[in-house]
Amino acid sequence: MSNFDAIVVGGGINGLVAGAVLGRKGKKVCIIERADRFGGMASYAVDGGPSLAHALYNLSPRALKDAGIDVDRATFTGQQIDTVSLADDGNHIVFKANGVYWNDGSQHPQSKAWCELIQRFKTYGGLLRQLAEAPPPGGHSASLSRARLAEMLRLAKVGIGLKMLGKSEMRRFLQVVLSNVYDIVLDDLPDGPVAGMLAADAIRGAATGPRSPGTVFNLIYRLGHGGTITQPTGGMTAVVDTLVDGAKAADCTLLPGTEVSRILVDLDAVTGVQTADGQTLRAPLVLSNLASPLTSQLTGPSLFDIEATRRIRNIRARGTAAKVNLRLKDASPLPGLKSEQKDARLIYAPSADYVEAAFNPAKYREMSKAPVIEALRTEQPDGSHWVSAIVQYAPSDLDGGWTQEAQDRLAQITVDTLDCALPGLREQITDTQVITPDQIATATGAPGGHWHHAEMSLDQLLTLRPANGISRYAFGPKGLFLCGAATHPGGDVMGLAGRNAALMALEVQK
């Protein structure tokens, strides 16, 4: 039996950050991870293939700093990549930081409109980031505690940020964040690949289509850290290794390959955890990187009243993103792409209508017949070459289940779709991996294999994330906190949920 000040259950991105933040505040921390390697969804991979997450765009410097990790590490800065929207006629469109171009380098007529839209969303994203870097508003009972004051100041800052936008821009912001991406984008652009790319980015990982109100928020969320997309040097594994090093440097004890089977509670306060291999580890503070349903299973559901149980049960988390990894026979470039596009982020989303149509079947528990794809070319440490593709929509609750036949069909659809735009790709593929949301759920514990552990819809954000009444990380018995993607502000390889949770735990413990 060992004793710690704090135990983190789960060593995903957020668990690692939470552990490091606590460790740096002098806590004796143990991070327990079921899998043999850390990183959870971000680094999950099968048979030497690419990890689930493949690109960095939302990593939080604030979270890294509090975890004691140098933001400018080469791992993170990696290689900034352009986005290429694939067209069946080979007329691909390239999105760079400064505009939109045709394949031949000439400027796309919608370049200016796209830049203006992106710029506006980035400004809004900056405002929302201020909210993301702190616990969601509300929840203090004491009339004017220091925390309350700090919170009011922070909100005021966002308020001032809004005011600085100017009256008319502020009003516009309050309209746009509540809107759907389809309408907002098509107000300024004709439908086509440029609109399609924005729609695709807005629905990635979500169980919504671009016409669903609230989807602009997802797009803004993605742009909260400036919108630059990088392929990290050494892949997602290297990013996770860096976080693991950070946790070690903060004197955390790391226990990979160990499953937590119970969170121990005595007299309504946590006392530690029990592992599947029979160890009991004691600590007055437990942070769970798992979503709330699993966490409440670990404590035993009796600790939650009917109301809380109902709310936890009602949290929506239908994963819709599958991973399809295509192994290539060699390092030769992908057909139809120019050499400077070889590392680009490839998007298949010819129009916003296409993205919405792709979503339709998912509503009825079917996979898209014409899917939305984000693909990256990657090289694994063993020298193998892959196309790493995120394919939507592939609902976790597929009608009939994710049988081998269904997986093969998804692979087929993915290859067919990409091969249309990159003719000849098919011949380069030697092997195919399909990782479905339900496999992700089994492997990592993420409910429904959901990208963010819980849908990022307006009714599950801020004070409502993951559910009303449990939005400020504290969860059930005294000393228990949630610290995963299901909490505010949400997922991505970002780290803010873990960092906020750790700070909140310290605050409450004081």
Place this chain on the structure above:
Amino acid sequence: MALESRYDAIVAGAGHNGLTAAAYMARAGMNVLVVEKNGWIGGAAVSRSLHEGWTYSNCSYVCSLLRREIARDLDLPKYGLQVIPYEGGASFTRDGDHFAYYSDHNALRREMARHSARDADAYRAYSQAIMRQCRFIRPFLLRDAPDPASLRPRDLGELAYLVKKAHGLGSRELGETLKFWTMSIGDFLDEHFENGLIKAHLAGSGIIGTGLGVYSPGTAYVLLHHYMGDIDGGIGAWGFARGGMGAISNAIAASFKDHGGTIHTGAGVEKILSKDGRVQGVALEDGKVFYAPVVASNMDIKRTIQHHVDTTDLPHDFTKAVNNFKIRGSSAKLNISLDQFPDFPAAPEHTSFLRGDMHVSESLFELERAYDDWKDGRWSEKPYIDMLIPSQIDPTMAPTGAHMMTVFVQYAPYDLNVDGTRSADNWTDAQRNAMADTVLNQISVACPDIRDRVVHMEVRSPLEIEREVGLTEGNIFQGELTFDQLFFNRPVPGWSQYSLPIKGLYLCGSSAHPGGGVMGAPGANAARAILRHETRHGRMKGYAA
């Protein structure tokens, strides 16, 4: 009545909101003229006789939302308004079963239990949640939406009122409220119920008139839009206006005229005249010109700005926002004269629920698919229908022994997709008839003999609704009821308090807060704004609005 050339205020459009605004202004002593393009009044709250002996509520067909403060202020019962509540309703299934919705609690419970014991238990919590939301929202209907970007005392006051109300809920309830406002009706129902038929029955109100599906966030709020009314204090109750929905407009008009108001029908406004950023009056299609320092437009914001005012001097942001205002047609209507009462084989004998609203949708997925058809520019293969036979309760609607049936249809597009081309011009007679056929097929799920009962039928696609009532694209609410177009965002950010960027020009129809339905609130609120800004005495003394 002799027309003058100069008035204190002119209202463009004699919809029920235009008439409401006019009536309040007349009562405050203003000399008001209402001009209407049609030869009759009422807009979408109208009764017309298109087939000898029968009366149709051509557009809106049931009443609940009309604010009772307004009925009281304008003395509407005295001017002939009588609303008769109806009770119950039902959803029929293709395999011959049905779910009956009774207003009697015990009967409803038994019926729910017949489909799902769990759902019978869950109903209480569900209806309590809805009632709580209704109670919260109702006080806001007759108030201005505060401008969050403004520091004016009035806006801060309204904001403070909002905060106080929200605070009064307590943080737990506030969270539930925020969640309710932002979620979909489908998700909300899934949280409470398991039975598909029960859910489908309850979901309809969340999509009526909207370009959204049952699983689109924000539709739970739309449901509220159908529950926040009342009849004689019965919250959420619905009823028929005796003589059809036109009786409401007629009563408001009578009240208006009794206080010196004038209504001129049969010639629409061609142009709202303005000079140096100040409104002057209106020029009609028949060449007449009337002058007034105040013009209130009952037309939707898009029609008002795009077709009837000079936009050259308007702020670019404003016109752009108006151009981007979402006002998509999604509803159609069938009004049917029946030779006798149709046969409902699935209904028990002497049941009361045939007097209520009837539907034939069996699951949320079926409703969602109906929405997918609309997104593609087609009317739904299996549309949601809201069907009533008001002549059972109001005998004035049809000859003795005969009946009148009103069928609301969701979804039907404005820009119909024919062979890949989307255009309102595609609504030919053949297409309209084909749609009617689809709807009759749906109706026949409940009453197989419907085709034999039809004496006359009026079929209205969104295009006809636009043509007659002037509702752009046929959108029944004068603009989508989505978050980005509600409250301080309605109709467009910065202009949610009835005035428009031309001095003296106001908006008094459903495009303004709090939105569509036969409610009267936008009209009353607009009158309040006008009296405050444009008259010396200022307030609507003694009135609730």
